[in-house]
Amino acid sequence: MNDLLQAQILDILAVVGVAVLGIIARQVSMFLKKKGIIASIESHKEVANIVVNAVEQSYKHLHGEEKLNLAKIELMKLGKEKGLKITEKELDLLIESSVKKMNTYVKAIIK
Numbered sequence: 001m002n003d004l005l006q007a008q009i010l011d012i013l014a015v016v017g018v019a020v021l022g023i024i025a026r027q028v029s030m031f032l033k034k035k036g037i038i039a040s041i042e043s044h045k046e047v048a049n050i051v052v053n054a055v056e057q058s059y060k061h062l063h064g065e066e067k068l069n070l071a072k073i074e075l076m077k078l079g080k081e082k083g084l085k086i087t088e089k090e091l092d093l094l095i096e097s098s099v100k101k102m103n104t105y106v107k108a109i110i111k
Contacts (some may be wrong), residue, residue: 044084048094051075052102071095 055062055071062070072091079086086094 044086044094047078048075048098051078052095052098
């Protein structure tokens with residue numbers, strides 16, 4: 001009788017252990033996915049900063065919409081070369097963010 005009780009307790013502990021390991025594995029998987037997403041976003045931002053600065057330096061004679069379109073084209077090219085997938089909306093947001101960062105930096109220098 002005592003052996004039967006011990007066997008059932010061990011079975012229950014094994015089931016609980018497997019469940020806990022499953023939960024831990026799922027949490028680790030979610031963490032790694034988030035980490036990958038964050039790394040991807042940072043990579044996209046860096047590429048956008050490079051492109052925006054290059055367009056600004058190389059095409060001073062262009063204005064507004066022309067620079068934006070050129071930056072989009074160049075960012076898509078560079079993104080493809082680096083194997084980054086960038087949507088149209090992401091392009092707009094990344095370029096806008098880079099331009100804002102650049103303008104803030106320029107204003108700080110001027111003051």
